[in-house]
Amino acid sequence: MADILIVDDDPGIRETLSFQLKKAGHAAAIATNGEEGLALALASPPDLVITDLRMPKMEGQALIDHLHARLPSLPVVVMTAYASVKTAVEAMKSGAVDFLIKPYPQEVMLATVERALTLAQIKEENRRLKQQLGEERDLLVLSAPMKQVMEETKAVADTDLTVLITGESGAGKEGVARALHAHSGRDGELVIVNCGALPEHLVEAELFGHTAGAFTGAQGAREGRIAKSDGGTLFLDEIGDLPLATQVKLLRFLQEGEITPVGSDKGRKVNVRVVAATHRDLEAMVGSGDFREDLFYRLSALPLHVPPLRRRTEEIAPLARRFLEEAAQSYGRQPAILSEAACAALEGYPWPGNVRELRNLCNRWAVLRPGQTLSPPLPGLQPSSTPTASSPWQLPAEGIDLADLEKRLIEQALEKTGGNKSAAARLLGLTRHTLDYRMEKHGV
CATH class of the missing domain: 3.40.50.2300 (Response regulator)
Structure with a gap:
């Protein structure tokens, strides 16, 4: 009935x-x-x-x-x-x-x-089913900080307000976005867009779609990522990498709920819940002119902060066991086992790469040590080289040429990323816009 x-x-x-x-x-x-x-x-x-x-x-x-x-x-x-x-x-x-x-x-x-x-x-x-998957992917809610995050996530999930998720790279922001979508009751898809991975000249067409012939190479019309998320959720990861020109169009979409493909003058109404994420300080970017102030306030209607893994020590060993099991199944190996000493070593490590770093190491151990009991020293688990309060970086007595240092750092970042400007900008904690400006300034 x-x-x-x-x-x-x-x-x-x-x-x-x-x-x-x-x-x-x-x-x-x-x-x-x-x-x-x-x-x-x-x-x-x-x-x-x-x-x-x-x-x-x-x-x-x-x-x-x-x-x-x-x-x-x-x-x-x-x-x-x-x-x-x-x-x-x-x-x-x-x-x-x-x-x-x-x-x-x-x-x-x-x-x-x-x-x-x-x-x-x-x-x-x-x-x-989506809710179950959304809660389980890369997230274990065992620590007090994550319990607070998930309580807030469930409280705001069924609203249409935009959510801005902040936190360090690899901390689990995508997992929180998946949980938001899973608890939203929306029937449409969760569409994930990594803004930093999109070529700058194609970002707008990728998000909003384009008509045939809208630009060189656009042989046919194509639906954008926003249209694909109609009835669902659009997750804009690394929103700080979005070019300023696209920020304007995104703001208009958030205000009007309407998209206009590149090359068209006809708008289309869509019902999309937008969730954005960043590891950057967007307020500082607003101050430097790299991010629009009006877009920042529009995105941060409901802010959520994901704490780094080092503040969630209760979750480290259980996550590692899960990742080892998953990797063993994926590679057809017997799962490696964590000893108590290995768990203690994992919990004492600062995890600068957070959950992503833990998963990558577990994948390595699953291949190199199948079926073995893992004990320290663990392959790849090196002491953090990040300066701390007890060992700060010191300015040399003879001083430095700051402009030359900045130029060399930019060159090294570009070399490490094979010339990928977006990836180099992320390594340096800059936006693409700022990196382009400084490359031109230093003649790189």
Whole structure:
């Protein structure tokens, strides 16, 4: 049995449909217009809504739009006269799952209802699976700091406000983004975009899409990442690497909920929840002119901070065991085992690369030491070379040429990254814009 809400201004249709649904074993509630239907649905969400399209006060399409925004997993079936089938198809594009053409045989109506309910059940099962995967990937919530993060994550997950996740590289920001999406109730995909990995001249087209011939090499039209995340979540990782020109267009999208592909003047409304992440100090970048202030405040409506792994020592050994098991399965090896001494060594290491560094080391150990019990010294686990308060870097007595040092550091970063400017900028803690400026300044 399902709870079904009927929304129609025609009393004859309401009564007939209600009678047929109750006879089939369902519970039926009725509303005489879109406004009343929306109020009933929000007060007590049904399992299915069947609505007419043409009604006073609030038409069916407006009702669908409101329901899709507030209750994205609620299935809606629209009713329409034969002459307005095109309108019904448009309604399906906006969120309805099926439509009925008036007059319709009872068996057709019941079959449509069953299809819609079955589809909703499948989507709910998929959502639960996504939630489970989202919580488990690279995250273990055992420490007090991470418990606080996950409490905040679940509290804000079902809102449409943008979220800015901050934290060191490799700390697990993507895992938090996955958990946000999993708990959001959104049926669409989680689309992940690493802003720093996109070529600067293609960032806008990659995000917003493009028409055929919009630029050299654009042989056909292509849907952008934002459009692909319609009904779901867009995760913009390393948002600090986004070029200033693209920041302007992203801000406009966040304000209006509309995208315009490169080469087009026609906008398209989308329903996307945006989550951004960065390891940079965006406020400092705002001060230096590398990041737009208005975009920063728009993105940070709901800030979340992921603590570094060194502050989550309770999670280090369990994460390592999980990664060793996963790597062993992936490479067809017997899993390596952590001794107590190995666990102590892992917990005493500062993990400058955080969870990503731990996973990479576990992959190495799974291959080099299959089935063995791991004890110190552990391959690849070297003392941190990061200066600490007890051993700070000292300025040489003879002084240094700061400009020359900066030039050499830029050259070394470019050499390490094979000339990849975005990767070099990340190594130096700069934006692409700032790196380009300093390269030009030093003649690199």
